[in-house]
Structure formats: C-alpha cells, structure tokens
Amino acid sequence: MNSQNLAGKTALVTGASIGIGRAAAISLAKRGANVAVNYRSQPEKAAEVVETIEKLGGQAIAVQGDVADLAAVQGMVEQAVAKFGSLDVAVSNAAYSDRQRYFEADLDGFRRTVDVTMWGAFHLLHAATQQMLKQGNGGVITFVSSPHAFIPAPRAMAYNMSKAALDHMAKTAAIEVAEFGIRINICQPGWTDTPGERKFASEETLQTSGAKIPLGRLGTPEEMGEAIAYLCDPANSYMTGATLLVDGGISLPWWGNRGSAAPG
Template identity: 70%
Template sequence: MSDVDLRGEVAVVTGASLGIGEATAVAFARAGASVIVNYRSHREQAEKVVAECEQVGGKAIAIAADVADQAAVEGLVDAAVKNFGKLTIAVSNAAYSDREVFYQADMVGFKRTVDVTMWGAFYLMRAATQQMIKQGGGGSIVLVSSPHAFIPAPRAMAYNMSKAAIEHAARTAAIEVAEHRIRINVIQPGWTDTPGERKFASEDTLQTAGAKIPLGRLGTPQEMAEGILYLANPKNTYLTGAALLIDGGISLPWWANRGSAAPG
C-alpha cells in the first residue's frame, strides 16, 4: 500500500520481533512512521527489525516488555512519548499459545496464554487510549485476533477464548472512545507462515495443510501487515469497530471447496 502516508505518526507494535509483528513494524516504517518495536525475549531479532525499519526510511527503537505485565505495557506507551513525542497508533500483536486439550492442560501455560493474548491486548488498548485522549487528535488501535475467535480450534481453548474476548472488548471500546476520534479495529489473520506456527508444525505439514485451504496456501506476514496498515491508516476516518478477515477462505464451509458436495 504505497499510497499510505504515516509521516508524523508514532506507533507501538507488540510482539514485533518476529512474524506478523515484524512485518507490521517494517510496513509502518516504510510508510514514514516512527515505531516502538516491542519484544520479550528475542532481543537480537528485535534489533534486526529496528535496522530494517531504518533501512526503509523510518525511525524505530526496540523496547523489551512482557505484555502480561500492565506496568510494562504502560512503559511502552511512555517510551513512545519520550522518544517520539506522542502516540497515534497502537497494534496489539503479541500472543502466546500452548496446545493441549483443556481437561489435561497445564494451568500455568493456560493462564499464560490468557495473560498474554487477552490481558496484554487490553493493557495496550487501555494505555494507548489514555495517552491519545490526553494528547488529543484521535488515534488508531488495532488488535490482532484470529478466525479462532469464532471457529473453535481443538487443543487451543485458552487461545480461542482470549481472541473471542478481545474482539468483544474492541467493539465495546470502539463505542466508548468514538467521541475522542480514536478508532479501534480488529484483524483476523488466517493460517499464516510464521515462526509461531513452525513451533507446532514441520515444513511438510505446513505445505500439505496449506494446499487444502481454498486459496491453496498459507498467508504471509506481509499480507497481514498490509491489512493492519489499512486499518491504522489515519485517512480511514470512518472505520471503527470493524473486523477484517484475511484467511484465504479457511473459515468458509468445508464443502465450499471445488468438487465437494454440500452437506444435507
């Protein structure tokens, strides 16, 4: 989206050292924004993302923070203001997921998934909103959700319920902050080829499974970043409380595939 102009905008992107977060940070920088590149444990990768952002003409700083820690998330917003003077865009991308059936799940991992994926998104939305109201001028917040907010993936209950929760939170917040010209939207990336997915599946598995998606492949982080860029674009002043689904058709009924008969 080369026509997107984010010069003068300042963004915080959580979970920005890898995957969709990395692609989003670089896309914002390419459009002219200054970016806080958040990471928790991948410092080297985060520093590479900062270098990528600078190479495409933007400004960026890597900040370590665990989004499950409310004070740490508020520190990300403070860092944006301290280093770049304001905050106009916030993207909640950081997530965590263990994959076990709920009745056998390690509750430490289950609660960690909720803490990062749900509470982390809420903390950023809250802190960003407070700053945007304080400085005036509106702003844009994007929460990265998933089709699993409405399609239950087995062995991922904590993740599914966290994504469902942030979608309703986003819509509720969008109503509450509309008077401040703060827009809050959600993106629902489908199965995307990221390091997070490769934590659970081999290359052969991803290729075989990807071929069964209606459009025949997994999505790319760059494609998801384009969607986030669209939602965050300050020119889209009438867009709020929306969910943008980019999933290659994976959420369509299985019988929609060519050659299959409809059930019933």
C-alpha cells in the same frame, strides 16, 4: 508504493520482533510512521526489525516488555512518547498459545495464554487510550485477533476464548472512545506461515494442510502486515469497530474446501 499517510505519526506494535508483528511494524514504517518495536525475549530479532526500518529511511526503537504486565506496557508507551513525541497508532499483536486438550492442559500455560493474549491486549488498549486522550488528537488501535475467535479449534481453548474476548473488548472500546476520535478495529489473520506456527507443525504439514485452504496456501506475514496497516491508515478514517478477515477462505463452510462438493 505505499502512501505516506502516517508520516510524523508514532506507532507501537507489540510482539513485533518476529512474524505478523514484524511485518506490521515494517508496513507501518513504509507508510511513514515512527515505530516502537516491542519484544519480550528476542532482542536480536527486534534489533533486526529496527535496522530494516532504518534502511527503509524510517525511524524505530526497540522496547522490551511483557504485555502481561500493565506497568511494562505503560513503560513501552512512555518510551515511544519520549523518543518520538506522541503515540498515534497502537497494534496489539503479542500472543501466546499452548496446544493441549483443556482437561489435560498445564494450567500455568493455560493462564499464561490468557494473560498474554487477552490481558496483554487490554493492557495496551488501556495505556494507549490514556495517552491518546492526553494528546487530544484521536488515534488508532488495531487488535490482531484470529478466526479462532469464532471457530473453536480443538487443543486451543485458552487461545480461542482469549481471541473471542479480545473481539468483544475491541468493539466495546470502539463505542466508548469514538467521541474522542479514537478508532479501534480488528484484523483476523488466517493460517499464516510464521515462526509460531512452525513451533507446532513441520514444513510438510504446513504445505499439505495449506493446500486444502480454498486459496491453496498459507498466508504470509507480509500480507497480514499490510492488512493491519490498512486499518491504521488515516485514509480509512471512517472505519471503527470493524473486523477485517484475511484468511484465504479458511473460515468458509467445509464444502468450500478444494475438491469438496456442497451437501444436498
């Protein structure tokens, strides 16, 4: 049973029509939050998330917009406030990634990755902070990052560097707005079984590779959604500038992998 610590609060989650964003929106709703479910190009999926939240007894709306566009993000915030009266929680989850070696990369895709993953996070940070300052009651902003902020996975330079930038963005912002009661934290989900991952890997690859993770499997969107909601929960109000790593041990040293021995 989830607490109702977010009852009467309003949350905006970007990229919330599928995967981790969807799970985060539902987890926040279970804690009592009204939720604005952002999507860019899958209205039917966003509508399913809204319907799921309503079946749980919560309130939600779908808000369309590309996070790479600051004006669009500002519009999302305005829609959430117009519907529910405030914005108290913002979750920057939307991301994009092409997987190519940087010297062979389609630079349009490279730039798109940075525009969505890094600039999209900043756009939400900027718009949400301004609204929270206007309200004068503090708030919570959670960034969905990745262990690739510090593990340089090959064929993902634009994504890696965007997530690394995002982590510093969050920590810098946490210092700058702490005096206003706005908390800013980071969740770093590990390898998670999402539609985005299935775009690049087969079921067999996911199962085989997942078995090599120290905990022996990929994470689920629901586990990541709960971790994100944990950071947003007022019960954890002494956390700011913090990083919550939820990766099944994938970032442990390589000898931590199953069946491997430590060197020496």
